[in-house]
Each structure stands twice: as C-alpha cells, then as structure tokens.
Amino acid sequence: MPKPITSVNDFxxxxxxxxxxxxxxxxxxxxxxxxxxxxxxxxxxxxxxNIQGLPTWFEVRxxxxxxxxxxxxxxxxVAMNPQTWxxxxxxxxxxxxxxxxxxxxxxxxxxxxxxxxxxxxLTQICNQAYKDARQRxxxxxxxxxxxxxxxxxxxxxxxxxxxxxxxxxxxxLIAPNIQALHMGRDYARDHLPQIGLKVxxxxxxxxxxxxxxxxxxxxGAVYGGATVAAWYPITPSTSLAxxxxxxxxxxxxxxxxxxxxxxxxxxxxxxSIGMVIGAAWNGARAFTATSGPGISLMQEFIGLAYFAEVxxxxxxxxxxxxxxxxxxxxxxxxxxxxxxxxxxxxxxxMVFPEDPAECFEMGAQAFxxxxxxxxxxxxxxxxxxxxxxxxxxxxxxxxxxxxxxxxVMSAADLESGKQFGRYLDVDGxxxxxxxYPGTHATRGAYFTRGTTKDRFAxxxxxxxxxxxxxxxLLLKWETAKRLVPAPVRRDAAKPTNLGVLYYGSTTxxxxxxxxTLEAQGVHVDAMxxxxxxxxxxxxxxxxxxxxxxVVEQNRDAQMRQLLINECEVDPAKxxxxxxxxxxxxxxxxxxxxxxxxxxxxxxxPLRKVVG
Amino acid sequence: xxxxxxxKLHHPQLPTNGLGFTHRDYEGAISTLCxxxxxxxxxxxxxxxxxxxxxxxxxxxxxxxxxxxxxxPTYFLGQAHGFNSVHGRMPSVLTGANVxxxxxxxxxxxxxxxxxxxxxxxxxxxxxxxxxxxYIVENNGVYGLTKGxxxxxxxxxxxxxxxxxxxxSPIDLVSMALQLGASFVGRSFSGDKRQLVPLIKAAINHHxxxxxxxxxxxxxxxxxxxSTKGFDFVRxxxxxxxxxxxxxxxxxxxxxxAPGTVEVVTQHDGSVLRxxxxxxxxxxxxxxxxxxxxxxxxxxxxxxxxxxxxxxxADDLHDHLNTVARPLNELGTADLVPGxxxxxxxxxxxx
Numbered sequence: 007m008p009k010p011i012t013s014v015n016d017f018x019x020x021x022x023x024x025x026x027x028x029x030x031x032x033x034x035x036x037x038x039x040x041x042x043x044x045x046x047x048x049x050x051x052x053x054x055x056n057i058q059g060l061p062t063w064f065e066v067r068x069x070x071x072x073x074x075x076x077x078x079x080x081x082x083x084v085a086m087n088p089q090t091w092x093x094x095x096x097x098x099x100x101x102x103x104x105x106x107x108x109x110x111x112x113x114x115x116x117x118x119x120x121x122x123x124x125x126x127x128l129t130q131i132c133n134q135a136y137k138d139a140r141q142r143x144x145x146x147x148x149x150x151x152x153x154x155x156x157x158x159x160x161x162x163x164x165x166x167x168x169x170x171x172x173x174x175x176x177x178x179l180i181a182p183n184i185q186a187l188h189m190g191r192d193y194a195r196d197h198l199p200q201i202g203l204k205v206x207x208x209x210x211x212x213x214x215x216x217x218x219x220x221x222x223x224x225x226g227a228v229y230g231g232a233t234v235a236a237w238y239p240i241t242p243s244t245s246l247a248x249x250x251x252x253x254x255x256x257x258x259x260x261x262x263x264x265x266x267x268x269x270x271x272x273x274x275x276x277x278s279i280g281m282v283i284g285a286a287w288n289g290a291r292a293f294t295a296t297s298g299p300g301i302s303l304m305q306e307f308i309g310l311a312y313f314a315e316v317x318x319x320x321x322x323x324x325x326x327x328x329x330x331x332x333x334x335x336x337x338x339x340x341x342x343x344x345x346x347x348x349x350x351x352x353x354x355x356m357v358f359p360e361d362p363a364e365c366f367e368m369g370a371q372a373f374x375x376x377x378x379x380x381x382x383x384x385x386x387x388x389x390x391x392x393x394x395x396x397x398x399x400x401x402x403x404x405x406x407x408x409x410x411x412x413x414v415m416s417a418a419d420l421e422s423g424k425q426f427g428r429y430l431d432v433d434g435x436x437x438x439x440x441x442y443p444g445t446h447a448t449r450g451a452y453f454t455r456g457t458t459k460d461r462f463a464x465x466x467x468x469x470x471x472x473x474x475x476x477x478x479l480l481l482k483w484e485t486a487k488r489l490v491p492a493p494v495r496r497d498a499a500k501p502t503n504l505g506v507l508y509y510g511s512t513t514x515x516x517x518x519x520x521x522t523l524e525a526q527g528v529h530v531d532a533m534x535x536x537x538x539x540x541x542x543x544x545x546x547x548x549x550x551x552x553x554x555x556v557v558e559q560n561r562d563a564q565m566r567q568l569l570i571n572e573c574e575v576d577p578a579k580x581x582x583x584x585x586x587x588x589x590x591x592x593x594x595x596x597x598x599x600x601x602x603x604x605x606x607x608x609x610x611p612l613r614k615v616v617g
Numbered sequence: 618x619x620x621x622x623x624x625k626l627h628h629p630q631l632p633t634n635g636l637g638f639t640h641r642d643y644e645g646a647i648s649t650l651c652x653x654x655x656x657x658x659x660x661x662x663x664x665x666x667x668x669x670x671x672x673x674x675x676x677x678x679x680x681x682x683x684x685x686x687x688x689x690p691t692y693f694l695g696q697a698h699g700f701n702s703v704h705g706r707m708p709s710v711l712t713g714a715n716v717x718x719x720x721x722x723x724x725x726x727x728x729x730x731x732x733x734x735x736x737x738x739x740x741x742x743x744x745x746x747x748x749x750x751x752y753i754v755e756n757n758g759v760y761g762l763t764k765g766x767x768x769x770x771x772x773x774x775x776x777x778x779x780x781x782x783x784x785x786s787p788i789d790l791v792s793m794a795l796q797l798g799a800s801f802v803g804r805s806f807s808g809d810k811r812q813l814v815p816l817i818k819a820a821i822n823h824h825x826x827x828x829x830x831x832x833x834x835x836x837x838x839x840x841x842x843x844s845t846k847g848f849d850f851v852r853x854x855x856x857x858x859x860x861x862x863x864x865x866x867x868x869x870x871x872x873x874x875a876p877g878t879v880e881v882v883t884q885h886d887g888s889v890l891r892x893x894x895x896x897x898x899x900x901x902x903x904x905x906x907x908x909x910x911x912x913x914x915x916x917x918x919x920x921x922x923x924x925x926x927x928x929x930x931a932d933d934l935h936d937h938l939n940t941v942a943r944p945l946n947e948l949g950t951a952d953l954v955p956g957x958x959x960x961x962x963x964x965x966x967x968x
Contacts, residue, residue, distance in 0.1 A: 215967035225963070231953040233945040234716050236709075257955040264941040266952055268716045273742040277709040280702070280739070284713025287700060288678070288721075289946030292713060306703050400964040403957040409950045442946060443678045443698030443714070444721050451675060453691060455701040465691075 008101040010122050012202030015045050015070030015210075017081040019154075019203075022094045024087050026058030032147030033064040034395075035168055036154060040068055041216060041397070042164045044208045048074040048514065050394045050590060055241065055333040061090045070210055074397060075515025078594035082158075082203055084150065091116065103201050105154065124198055126153050131193060135186075145186040152190025159204045162191060215362075215400045219391035220295075222362035223321055224249025225401070226369020227293055228257055231409040232319070234292035235269045236281035238300065241333045242389040243323035246295040247271075275300035279307040279318065286317045287454060289414075289442035291373045293319035298327045298340045301347065308382055309348025310456045312479075315429070315438065317376035317412070320344075321369070321385045323392040326588045335588025336389035338510055339560035344384045345538060345568055351476060355486050356384040356538040360513040361391060363398040364536075368491065377412035379486055380437060388559070390511040390590040413439040420449040428452040428463040429475060436482030483539055490537025493544055496520070498529035504604065505551035506583075507544075509535040509565060511590060512557055518593035519600065526597075528604050530555070538568065545573045548580075553607075555600055557583040559591050623647050635671035643668045645695040649688065655807035655833030655848075656686055656755045660693045662810055663724070663753075666817035667694065670865060677722045678714055682707040682736060685762050686728030686755035686833075694724075705736025708743035708752070712934070715748050718944040719935050722821060723750040730760050733769035733788045740790070744797040744826045749933035751820040752828045754790055755807070757835035758846035765838035776843030789915065791925060794828040795908050800931030801827035802907070804922045806851050807834065811860065816924060818863040824885035825931035832920065856914055858899040858923040864889040884929045892924060901927050 011017070019036075023029035030051070037049040048067040054060035067077055082103045085094045098104060100120045108125025117123055128146055136142045155162055166184055173179040224246050227235070237247040251269055258266040272278040278294040285292035296304070301322055311318045324340045326332025344356055357372060359365045365387060372383045413433075415426055420441070426449060429438045438461075441450035452463035458472045459465055466472070498504075498520075508516045513534060520532055533547045548554055548569070556566040563582040570577050583599045585591040623646065631639040643664040648657050667674065674696040681687035683704035690699045702710045711725045725743075732740045732754050743752065758775065760766040767775075770790065771783045794802050801823040805813040813831065820827035832851050834840045840847040845854075859880075865888050880901070882890040892901065900906055907926045914921045941948075 211968075213964075213968075215964050217967050229954055229960075231948075231950065233948060233953065234713060236713060257959060258953070260941060263939065265939050266941050266945070266948055268935075268938045268940055268945060270712070270716065270746075270938075272709065273738055276706065277712075277739055277742060280706045280709025281713030281716070283702075284680070284700070284710035284715075285717040285945075286713075287710070288714040288717035290717030292717070307706065310703050400967075401960045403954075403960050405957050407950075407954075409953070441698075442718075444676050444718065447673060447675050448696060451696050451698050453699040453701060456703060457701070 008120050010202045011081050011099065011101040011103070013081070014204045014206055015068055015208060017068050017203045018077055018079060019066045019068070019082045019084065020080045020094075020097070021064040021084040022087045022090050023062050023064065024089070025054055025056050025060045025062040027147070028144045029062070029086065029147050030064070031172075032151050033066075035165060035172070036151050037066045038168055038216070039155070039160050039165045040066070040205050041211060042168065043161055043205055044211050045070055045205055046072050046074065046210050046397055048076070048397065050076065050390065052589065053334050061087050068205060070208055072210065073514065073518040073593065075513070075518055076590045076592040077518070078592035082201075084154065086150070095121075103203065105150075105157070122201065124157065124201065126150065126193065126198065131189060135189060145182070148183055148186040149190035152187040153194035153198070155187070156191045156194035157198060157201050159206065161207070162187065211397065213400055214397050216395050216397050217362045218245070218393055218395050219359065219362040219365040219387050220246035220323060220393060221249040222365040222401070223369040223385065223387060223392070225253050226366040227319070227373070228253045229366070229403060230291065230370035230373035232291045232293050232373060233267050234282065234285035234290045235267070235294070236272050236278040236285070236292065237295050238272050238275050238278050240297045240300050242325050242393045243295040243297045243300070243321060245393065246321050246323060275303040276307065279304040279320070282318050283307060283311050283316050286376070287443070291319075291377070291409075293321060293373070295321040295323065297323050297325050298343065299330065301340055301343055305348045308354065309350060309352055311382045312348065312352045312354065313350075313456055314454050315380040315440070316454070317380050318382040319372045319376050319385065320382060321387060324386065324388040332588045334389070336511065336590055337559050337586055337588065338386070338388055338512070339564065339586070341386070341560070341564035342567060344386065353483055353539070354382050354384055355379060355490060356386050357491055358386050358509040358536055359391065360510060360534065361398040362396050363401065365391060366401050371491070374410040375489060378410055378437070378489060379482065380412060380440060381482070386510060388511050413437055415439045415441050415445070415450060417446045420446040426450050427461045429459060429478070430461040431478050431481070435485040436478050436480070437485060487539045487541045490539065490541070492541060493536055493547070494534040495543070495547065496532040496534070498531050499524055500529045502529040502531055503552040504528075504530045505547060505554040506530050506532045506557060506600070507535055507547075507554055507565070507569070508532070508557040512559060515591050515593040515596055516557060519596035522593065522597045523600060526601060528601055530600065535565065540569065540572055544569075548573060548575050552579070553581055554579055555581045555583045555603070557591070557596055559585050561586045634668055636673060638668065638671070638674070640664065640668050642696070643674055643694055645690070645692045648692040650685060651837050653836040654685070655757060655835070656689050657692070658807040658810065659753065659755050659813070659831055659833055660689050662813045662817055664693050665810070665814045666821065669814070670818055670821060672722065672821070676720070677724055679724045679726060680707050680711045680714065681726040682728075682731035684728045684731050684760075686726055687731055689755070690726050705731050705734065706739055707731065708736065708739035708748075711750055712743050712746065712748050715750060715934065716938070716940075717946045719749070719940065720944050723748070725750050725752040727752070727754050729754060729756045729758060729768040729770040733790060737769075737788070741793065741797050744794055744799045744828060747798070747800065747826050747931065747933045747937065749825055749935065750827065751817065752826065753817075754830050755833040756790070756830055756846070757833050757839055758844070759835045759839035761835045761838055772845040775845040776841070778838050778841055789911070790828070791830045792908060792911055795904055795911075795926055799828045799926070800825035800928040802926040803828070803924050804830045804832070804920070806832045806855055806922060808848060808852065809855070809922070812857060812922060815861040815863050819861060819884070819888070819890050819924065822863065822865070822884055822886050822888035823927070823931075825928070825933045851920060854918060854920050856919040856921050858896040858921060858925070859892045859894050859901070861893065861924055862891040864891065882927055882929050885931070890924070890927070895923070901925060
C-alpha cells in the first residue's frame with residue numbers, strides 16, 4: 007500500500023455521476039465553496055450527448071498555486087455511477103482516495119489495494135430520511151457534498167451561504183438543503199476516517215471571476231455592439247446565443263420594453279449565416295454561433311462574404327470532429343476548415359481566446375475587426391472554454407471606447423462629391439469604402455455579388471480585373487496581420503533554442519507545463535498565438551529557434567499546417583505535440599511529451615524527431 | 618445591343634410622379650436576358666409600380682439568388698442597393714437585411730429553380746416568419762441559364778424543348794405560401810401588366826410577407842407546344858379572379874363599377890385596394906377557401922391569377938421581435954454598450 011496522498015489546496019477530485027440525476031448543481035456547489043474559501047479551482051464537465059442516463063463526470067482541480075489547466079490523474083474519486091465503476095477506480099492515482107456509496111456490499115475484487123477506500127452508506131441514509139423518490143435522488147447529492155466537506159475541511163458556513171444565494175426567492179428550499187448537507191456532514195464526522203486531502207482558507211483568488219466562455223463571448227457581443235444574432239442550436243455553442251439573449255434582456259431594452267437587438271433562431275446554419283450577411287451588408291453588427299458541423303454547412307456563404315467583402319462574426323465553439331464526431335467533447339480541430347473556408351482562393355481571419363476573459367474581449371473586438379476589414383471573423387472557442395466555468399480576471403471596459411464601424415461613406419461624404427467605388431483601394435491598405443443601402447438618393451448605390459467585379463462593383467469576367475481584385479484582397483490580408491490580437495511571448499529563464507507555440511484552451515495546462523519543464527532543466531521560450539493571419543512576430547519567433555513544439559488539440563496538427571503554409575517554414579522545425587482524445591489536454595501530458603522529445607533528441611541527436 | 622450604354626437623356630415632357638421623377642429614374646442597366654423574356658416584362662412592371670407609387674428609388678433594397686430571374690435586379694432601380702446572393706438563399710439574406718433596417722422596402726426576386734428547389738426551405742421560413750417584403754418568383758418552369766432542364770414547378774406531363782416528359786409532381790408555391798401563413802398572396806402572368814402592376818403596388822404597401830408567383834415564359838427553353846408555362850398555354854388557361862386598383866393617400870375615386878362587383882380592402886398603411894371581381898364568390902380574405910379554390914381549378918388545368926389572399930392587419934417579424942422603431946443599423950455606442958459600471962456589477966455577481 008503506497009503512502010496515502012497528503013496535500014493541502016492542491017489535488018484533483020473527480021465526480022462520476024449519471025446524467026440527469028441532479029448531480030451537476032451539487033457538484034458546482036462543492037466547487038464554488040472551495041473558491042469562496044479563497045482557493046483557486048478549475049472545474050470541467052465531461053458529459054455525454056444525452057439528456058438522461060448516460061455517464062457524466064465533473065472534475066475539480068484545487069490549486070492554491072493557480073494551475074488552472076487539467077493536471078491529469080485523480081486524487082479523490084467520488085464514484086456514484088455503477089456503469090463506469092471499473093474505469094473510475096482504475097483512474098485513481100496510487101495512494102489516492104475512493105469515496106463511494108457503501109449501502110450495497112461490493113466484492114473485494116471491485117476495489118484496488120493501493121488506494122484508500124471511504125464508504126458512505128448514502129442510499130441507506132437517504133432512504134431513511136426521505137420517502138419521496140425525487141427527494142431521495144436530489145438530496146442524495148447534497149448529502150455527499152456534506153460528507154465531502156467534512157472529509158476535506160470545507161467550511162460548511164460557506165456552503166450554506168451559497169445555498170442561500172442559489173435559492174434566493176425560493177427560500178423554502180434553503181432549510182431542507184441545509185438539513186441534507188448536515189446529514190452528510192454528521193455521518194462523516196461520526197463514522198468516517200480522516201483523509202490526507204485538505205482545503206484551507208487562503209486568499210489566492212483575488213478579484214477574479216468564475217464564468218464560462220460562452221457566456222463571456224455572448225456578453226462580448228453585447229459590448230461589441232451586435233444588434234442581430236442569427237443562430238441554430240448546436241452543442242457546444244448553444245449557450246453562447248442564449249447568453250447573448252440573456253444579457254440583451256438585461257441591457258438592451260427601452261423603458262417601453264422595445265428591444266435594441268434582434269435574435270432569430272434560424273431554420274439551419276445556412277440561413278443563420280445568410281441572415282448575418284444580410285444584416286451586416288445593411289449596416290448592423292451581426293453574428294452567428296455554431297460549431298464545426300455548422301461551419302461546414304456555411305461554407306458557400308462564407309466565400310460570398312469574403313469575396314463581396316461583407317463583415318460577419320462567427321463564434322465557432324469547436325467540438326470533436328470529423329462529421330458528428332464527439333459532440334460533447336473538446337478539440338481544436340476546425341482551424342483549417344475556418345482558415346480556408348469555401349471554394350476558390352479564400353483566407354479568413356481567426357482569433358483564439360485563452361479563457362473567458364479573452365472570450366469577452368475578443369468577442370467584442372471581433373465586431374470592430376469585421377467592420378474594419380469587411381470580412382468574416384472567426385472567434386475560435388472550444389468546448390472546454392465555452393462550456394466550463396473558468397477562473398479568470400474580471401471583465402473590464404473603457405467607457406471612452408467607441409465602436410469602430412470601419413470605412414463607411416455617409417450621405418454627407420457622397421454629397422460632397424467624394425469619389426465612391428465600392429472596391430476602390432483609396433488608402434492603399436486593401437480596404438475599400440462601403441455605403442449602407444439607402445444612404446443617398448443618387449450616389450453610392452452599388453450591386454453586391456459573388457461574381458467578379460471591377461473597382462466600381464461592375465460585373466466583369468475580365469482576367470486583369472479579376473487579378474486586380476484578388477490581389478487587393480491579399481493586400482487587405484497583410485493589413486489584417488497588424489490588426490488581429492498580437493501573440494503573447496513568455497521567455498524561458500535561460501537562453502534556449504527551443505520554442506513552443508500554443509493557443510486557446512491549451513494555455514493553462516501549457517503554463518503549468520512550462521513551469522514543470524523549467525524545474526526539470528528544460529528551458530523553452532513560449533509564444534501564445536492569438537490571431538490568424540500570423541503577424542511578423544510569429545515568423546520572427548520561429549526564425550529565432552531551432553526547434554519549435556506546436557501544442558494543439560487535434561490529430562492533424564492544424565496550426566502547424568497553417569504556420570508551414572502561411573510562413574513558409576521548414577516543416578522539420580515544427581514538432582507536433584498533439585492531444586486529441588476529446589478531453590482537455592493536461593499539464594502532465596504536455597510536460598511528458600516535450601520532455602520526452604527533448605531527451606530523445608539529446609540521447610540520439612541524429613534521429614529525426616516526429617511528434 | 619447589351620454592349621451599349623443606356624443613354625441618360627430623355628424626352629423633356631416625360632411624365633413625372635409625386636417626387637418629380639420620371640419613369641427613367643426607376644430603370645436600371647440594359648437587360649442581358651434573351652429578347653422577349655418574360656422576366657423583362659416583370660422588371661418593367663416593377664419599374665412602373667415604383668414610379669406610380671412615387672417611391673424614392675434608393676429606399677428600396679433589391680435582393681436575389683442565382684439564375685436568370687436573379688439577374689434582373691440589375692435591370693431596374695439603378696439607384697437602389699442590390700444584393701445578388703447565393704443560390705436559393707435570398708430569403709435569409711433579405712431577412713437579415715430587413716432586421717437591420719426596418720425603414721427600407723425589401724424586394725426579393727427569385728425564380729422557380731432558386732425558390733422551389735435549393736431554396737424551398739428558406740422560401741418557407743421567410744414566409745412563416747412574416748418578413749415585411751415583396752417576394753416575387755419569376756416562374757418559368759425551367760432552368761434557363763443551364764439550358765432547359767425541368768424545374769420543380771414544371772407541371773406533371775409537360776414536355777421539355779427536347780421532348781422529354783416531366784414525371785415529377787410540381788410544387789405550387791402559391792399554395793405553399795398560403796399554407797405557411799403569407800399575409801399577401803398573388804399570382805400573375807408576365808404578359809398581363811394590367812393585373813401585375815397593381816399587384817406589385819399592393820404588395821409593396823402590404824405590411825408583412827407578400828408573395829407573388831408570376832408565370833414568366835422562357836422564350837428560349839419553355840415556350841413550345843407541350844409546355845404549360847409558355848405564352849400561348851398561359852393565355853388560354855389564365856383564370857383571373859380579380860383585377861385591382863391601388864389607391865394611395867387621398868386619390869379621388871373616379872372609376873365607376875357596377876354594384877357588388879367591387880371589394881374594398883384597406884391595408885395597414887392606409888392604402889386602399891379596390892378589387893374588381895371576375896369570379897363572383899371568390900373571397901380573398903378567406904385563406905382556406907383560397908387554398909381549396911386553387912386546388913380545384915388546378916385540377917381542371919386552369920391557372921388562377923389575381924390577388925388570392927390578403928390579411929390587411931397582419932404583423933411582421935419586427936412586431937414579433939418587438940424591436941425599437943429606429944433601425945438597428947442606426948444605433949450607436951451609447952445605445953448598445955452597457956459600459957464599465959454595468960460590467961463591475963456583473964463581475965461582482967460572478968465571484
């Protein structure tokens with residue numbers, strides 16, 4: 007028997023539950039209580055594409071040291087689902103703890119001898135206390151939260167306060183919940199052994215907030231001035247559109263109830279993006295929220311918006327692909343399908359938020375970018391950021407900031423006799439001026455079309471005219487490099503010829519891995535990519551290092567493909583570090599992979615490394 | 618002659634409308650469609666209708682999909698913004714545009730290939746949402762631009778130019794529009810301007826989803842013996858239920874009709890439709906009766922035309938969305954951005 011794991015404010019708890027059993031709110035209560043004690047946490051839901059009955063997990067990483075990615079491994083398993091028992095038991099780290107419902111005796115073969123077993127006769131306690139089946143089900147979850155609070159030293163007062171907040175307005179539910187909580191705590195206090203994992207009050211959370219990326223992005227769209235949202239429900243993006251709706255209801259109604267926004271649930275993704283393009287063409291800020299399959303459906307329209315130069319914002323909350331893939335699992339696997347969406351020569355701007363704070367910021371900024379560049383902008387979230395609550399810096403806004411509507415000619419501009427050519431590059435940055443429909447009685451009207459046109463929007467199939475137009479689009483692409491969010495660089499403690507590129511939800515696990523690698527003597531300069539097209543800083547970073555690991559959550563190293571393609575980098579320089587089983591990448595995985603690659607190349611320097 | 622620029626000069630005594638515009642101010646570029654194409658007659662009817670209604674041309678947005686019909690917005694209302702979108706998707710683009718600015722007039726132009734095949738879904742959903750628009754299908758029962766394939770509105774048993782017989786059942790967009798809740802439904806024939814122009818005028822003045830199915834013979838690929846969308850066939854089988862005069866504002870009523878032959882409908886905006894009935898018992902306010910009548914006459918091989926249904930008090934999408942009166946595209950930072958203080962409050966609730 008290995009030594010029981012002992013740790014204060016640094017461990018992983020995983021709950022294994024049955025979907026639809028009411029466990030989610032109890033588990034969130036548990037997670038939030040630790041946060042309220044001033045201890046940072048990262049929580050992740052691993053759920054099925056199902057409403058009731060299939061297995062679901064909730065993982066809480068408690069990290070006083072602020073490691074908010076997945077660590078890997080489990081220190082305490084709360085095993086409440088017989089369907090997944092064997093795999094759940096197997097996933098516990100040696101010396102870790104199993105907390106389970108001991109009402110029904112299980113054969114010894116169902117356990118492991120290198121873990122610590124804590125049995126609570128949960129069903130028995132519940133059945134004695136409650137007659138109603140629904141009550142038994144719901145309070146069962148609260149009872150185990152009470153027992154866990156005792157085992158881990160969580161302040162019961164904090165949980166009681168949270169229950170009070172949760173049931174505010176439904177006050178008669180508070181007392182029974184507190185009663186169930188105490189029932190669990192009392193049993194644990196009187197019957198269960200002490201365990202080595204503890205939560206202690208500290209002050210490591212600061213002013214940070216706890217929110218999911220979809221809500222943050224929906225709020226970003228409100229602050230970005232979006233007035234039209236057209237969408238079609240698809241996991242994991244649905245809650246983004248719903249968040250926009252929620253925040254609009256709060257912030258965008260006149261005193262007489264009239265709405266300063268329009269949300270349309272379209273008949274499909276094609277209509278969603280069509281409405282977005284129609285609205286944006288007509289001068290409103292518009293967006294859609296979708297996931298990979300939706301992007302596939304929108305391809306034709308995305309090409310139209312690129313070629314006709316109509317602004318559009320698409321939030322892509324990526325899930326496991328291809329095809330229907332893993333609808334409730336996370337991946338970063340739509341980079342190529344978004345970067346070059348649609349037929350013909352197309353390229354599209356993407357931004358990659360690292361957490362909900364950036365989902366908010368980039369969610370707002372995307373609308374300025376779309377108007378400024380007159381092209382579709384993809385905000386690339388994934389399920390991990392989108393649907394999980396993350397601890398992140400609070401949202402901030404500068405009240406002096408104005409919406410940047412880009413190059414739009416007003417009635418006065420047209421009246422003054424300024425020349426208007428819809429596709430005329432007046433400023434030399436590849437971005438032409440546009441007019442909103444209905445601006446002026448005799449000037450500024452033009453025809454928007456997906457066919458080739460000259461600088462004055464006149465239909466043309468002339469080769470030279472076509473080349474002139476598509477080359478201007480390339481010039482605009484160059485301009486975009488200066489406008490997308492700049493990469494964030496983090497240098498190693500010592501000079502090194504090793505670099506790592508990463509993006510999006512990989513960030514917290516990457517940050518932790520960098521610390522661990524540094525402690526092991528592996529020094530790696532890091533750059534977090536935030537935008538596509540890549541700015542000069544990215545090319546410079548690649549040029550300054552001999553080997554660059556590209557860490558991503560897809561099978562085909564899609565960011566690496568974009569880097570090779572757009573920066574014309576020697577592919578041998580870019581080493582794949584890939585994680586794509588649908589669960590969020592862990593710090594342990596990245597550390598192991600990079601350390602392994604570095605050590606392998608030191609041992610056999612002539613061997614070509616493949617990631 | 619399409620390589621010629623259209624001259625801007627016109628006769629000094631050309632009649633003008635309430636805005637001082639002549640007919641010419643509502644024209645567009647010279648058509649590149651085949652000489653004699655029914656679609657050009659529809660463009661001309663649109664020009665006539667907008668001229669007669671004294672609409673400022675730039676306050677109209679004309680949107681289309683792909684195909685011969687979808688090319689036509691280039692040939693009318695040159696001062697209006699146009700959007701030639703993608704195949705079958707005009708309805709969604711128009712819906713988005715309409716939501717962004719409720720003050721413009723939205724004219725959606727489509728064809729039977731565009732709306733009855735790839736675009737059937739978007740056609741249906743734009744109608745059921747009650748988008749305030751005029752949706753015209755220039756229906757020739759054939760794919761013209763790809764040279765003569767059957768379309769989804771080709772009648773069962775009709776013959777293609779090459780002699781093939783259509784074995785698929787036709788889609789009747791008018792019946793569909795009625796079933797889907799369109800609040801204004803009409804059918805006409807490109808060769809009958811007397812009926813078509815007032816129908817377009819009434820549709821423009823209608824508040825809600827107005828749908829017009831306009832049979833428009835394809836001179837090149839669907840105007841032969843055996844076709845059911847050719848000029849001769851349509852003339853022989855056209856069963857008009859009514860003709861209409863559209864009165865805007867306080868125009869004096871000069872026409873004198875026999876009692877019981879005229880029905881007066883007053884629309885949302887005050888425009889008055891005076892329907893001269895040709896079929897005595899036809900009631901254009903009865904959706905169910907309209908559907909029945911269409912089916913019955915269609916079974917006898919007749920094409921029912923006229924104003925088939927109107928609900929003068931209909932709602933539109935903006936009514937359903939409860940949007941502000943100001944167009945959404947005019948709202949600025951102060952209207953839209955809640956600001957830092959609201960954000961601080963929100964932050965506090967997330968801890």
